[in-house]
Amino acid sequence: xxxxxxxxxxxxxxxxxxxxxxxxxxxxxxxxxxxxGHNGAGKSTTLGIILGMVAPDRGxxxxxxxxxxxxxxxxxxxxxxxxxxxxxxxxxxxxxxxxILMSYSVRFDPxxxxxxxxxxxxxxRIQSKVRTYSHGMRQRLxxxxxxxxxxxVLLLDEPTDGLDPExxxxxxxxxxxxxxxxxxxxxxxxHLLGEVEVMCDRxxxxxxxxxxxxxxxxxxxxxxxxxxxxLDRLEVALPFLELQxxxxxxxxxxxLPDSVDPAVMVAALVGLHVRVSAFAPVRRSLEDxxxxxxx
Amino acid sequence: MMYLRQLRGELRKLFARPRTYMGYAAFxxxxxxxxxxxRFTDGRIYMRNLMERNGYESDFYFSSLTLTFMVMLLSxxxxxxxxxxxxxxxxxxxxxxxxxxxxxxxxxxxxLRLLGVKWSATAIYTFSFVFxxxxxxxxxxxxxxxxxxxxFIAEPKMKVFAVYPEWSEGITRLALGAAGIGIxxxxxxxxxxxxxxxRIKPAAAxxxxxxxxxxxxxxxxxxxxxPFEQWFITWRMSGWVYxxxxxxxxxxxxxxxxxxxxxxxxxxxxxxxxxxxxxFKT
Numbered sequence: 001x002x003x004x005x006x007x008x009x010x011x012x013x014x015x016x017x018x019x020x021x022x023x024x025x026x027x028x029x030x031x032x033x034x035x036x037g038h039n040g041a042g043k044s045t046t047l048g049i050i051l052g053m054v055a056p057d058r059g060x061x062x063x064x065x066x067x068x069x070x071x072x073x074x075x076x077x078x079x080x081x082x083x084x085x086x087x088x089x090x091x092x093x094x095x096x097x098x099x100i101l102m103s104y105s106v107r108f109d110p111x112x113x114x115x116x117x118x119x120x121x122x123x124x125r126i127q128s129k130v131r132t133y134s135h136g137m138r139q140r141l142x143x144x145x146x147x148x149x150x151x152x153v154l155l156l157d158e159p160t161d162g163l164d165p166e167x168x169x170x171x172x173x174x175x176x177x178x179x180x181x182x183x184x185x186x187x188x189x190x191h192l193l194g195e196v197e198v199m200c201d202r203x204x205x206x207x208x209x210x211x212x213x214x215x216x217x218x219x220x221x222x223x224x225x226x227x228x229x230x231l232d233r234l235e236v237a238l239p240f241l242e243l244q245x246x247x248x249x250x251x252x253x254x255x256l257p258d259s260v261d262p263a264v265m266v267a268a269l270v271g272l273h274v275r276v277s278a279f280a281p282v283r284r285s286l287e288d289x290x291x292x293x294x295x
Numbered sequence: 296m297m298y299l300r301q302l303r304g305e306l307r308k309l310f311a312r313p314r315t316y317m318g319y320a321a322f323x324x325x326x327x328x329x330x331x332x333x334r335f336t337d338g339r340i341y342m343r344n345l346m347e348r349n350g351y352e353s354d355f356y357f358s359s360l361t362l363t364f365m366v367m368l369l370s371x372x373x374x375x376x377x378x379x380x381x382x383x384x385x386x387x388x389x390x391x392x393x394x395x396x397x398x399x400x401x402x403x404x405x406x407l408r409l410l411g412v413k414w415s416a417t418a419i420y421t422f423s424f425v426f427x428x429x430x431x432x433x434x435x436x437x438x439x440x441x442x443x444x445x446x447f448i449a450e451p452k453m454k455v456f457a458v459y460p461e462w463s464e465g466i467t468r469l470a471l472g473a474a475g476i477g478i479x480x481x482x483x484x485x486x487x488x489x490x491x492x493x494r495i496k497p498a499a500a501x502x503x504x505x506x507x508x509x510x511x512x513x514x515x516x517x518x519x520x521x522p523f524e525q526w527f528i529t530w531r532m533s534g535w536v537y538x539x540x541x542x543x544x545x546x547x548x549x550x551x552x553x554x555x556x557x558x559x560x561x562x563x564x565x566x567x568x569x570x571x572x573x574x575f576k577t
Contacts, residue, residue: 052400087393
């Protein structure tokens with residue numbers, strides 16, 4: 001798999017304040033990559049530079065091997081993007097908005113537009129003025145404009161912000177289906193860590209303009225074996241656990257060394273007449289990792 | 296072809312906005328007032344005296360053609376400029392303010408081309424607006440004083456004085472004059488367009504444009520600035536009046552429009568540079 005989107009050592013300052021300091025990462029073809037960080041961490045600046053809307057002080061972005069900074073029009077030919085609260089021309093219909101926006105990329109193809117409008121489930125309201133649309137419908141329209149023409153790279157900046165749970169699920173399923181059917185590469189920026197965890201293959205975390213973490217979602221659990229336990233007779237159980245090399249992290253949470261088999265440990269505790277109500281492995285979530293890194 | 300399609304989209308946006316039509320409505324009302332005042336009050340006395348003092352038959356020359364010329368001469372600078380500044384000042388700044396530009400700028404279109412498309416739409420609007428004023432002004436004048444009579448031109452400031460007894464010649468000169476005003480007014484729209492490219496509110500772009508126009512106009516009318524009048528934008532913008540001379544002095548017209556063309560180019564480049572250097576965050 002080759003890199004579709006390469007972000008190389010981006011530096012950007014707004015006045016004396018550095019917004020990005022050497023941010024580097026790559027997104028592979030067909031991958032869904034999450035970009036996380038607090039407000040002001042540099043996510044939007046990074047997306048702005050990828051789209052050529054913000055000029056970096058140093059560094060370069062290449063899409064499909066074409067530099068955005070040197071050949072912007074060529075690099076963005078097959079890139080679609082969605083922003084948080086997209087602003088359409090309210091006084092025009094959804095269809096006219098698509099027509100105008102698509103004309104900045106390629107020749108408007110009504111058949112292709114109809115197909116995409118149907119895909120996003122907006123066929124019935126596409127001829128209505130955008131000012132009559134709900135937030136969910138606007139996001140669907142935003143998705144439709146991003147898919148016209150069908151992109152190879154999709155940049156999603158807080159796309160599910162303000163959507164209800166049903167809308168969020170619909171959006172997630174749609175993007176996953178799109179990746180499967182069209183092989184689209186996705187860069188996903190969201191504060192909804194649960195969504196990122198479900199959708200993304202890899203994530204990068206930005207903090208104060210620097211990339212402080214990059215890794216696979218599948219590797220989140222890490223090497224550490226943490227268990228959630230509920231025991232009685234702690235005066236007997238805790239010394240025994242420590243003797244076996246376990247570390248008590250907090251009341252009800254322990255880490256087990258690699259040499260210890262949890263099933264054997266439970267049997268031994270029961271043998272000591274300790275009542276074991278719970279003994280379950282804890283999977284570290286993206287939220288745990290995120291808070292750990294950004295605190 | 297792509298450029299034309301993009302231009303069509305830009306015109307669609309421009310003419311779908313209600314505020315674009317404010318100028319049309321305001322001019323219709325104003326034309327109606329001017330024509331009614333001329334028709335039913337003593338307003339015509341001044342014109343009649345002027346014609347008769349110069350030995351022309353006022354019943355013949357106080358016509359729909361002459362009224363149309365008066366409407367265009369009196370209204371375009373004062374009222375037209377407000378609407379051109381309003382619409383052209385909005386073209387980029389309003390889209391930036393509303394956030395529409397983010398959706399456009401993430402498309403593979405260069406900023407130069409985008410501004411080229413927007414400027415073209417603004418120029419078309421300006422030009423078409425002048426013709427709208429001319430045509431509706433003429434139709435109202437016909438309703439008020441009838442379709443007969445010749446065209447009487449008296450513009451003392453630019454020293455243009457002419458009469459056209461034939462209707463066909465008079466209407467041709469009016470059409471030529473309207474084209475001239477249209478081209479002149481593009482300079483005003485380009486000035487507003489330039490300000491619209493800066494990081495300012497749309498209203499600020501319009502106000503700055505009008506401030507420059509009115510300061511230019513006021514200074515130009517000071518007697519001690521008379522020797523420098525050809526350096527004033529509004530004086531050059533009045534060059535369209537030369538199109539009504541019996542023998543059109545093309546060198547004077549070309550000089551004025553070359554001056555305005557140079558200004559348009561300069562304003563556009565300044566606007567482009569300001570726009571090109573801006574960062575637009577998502």
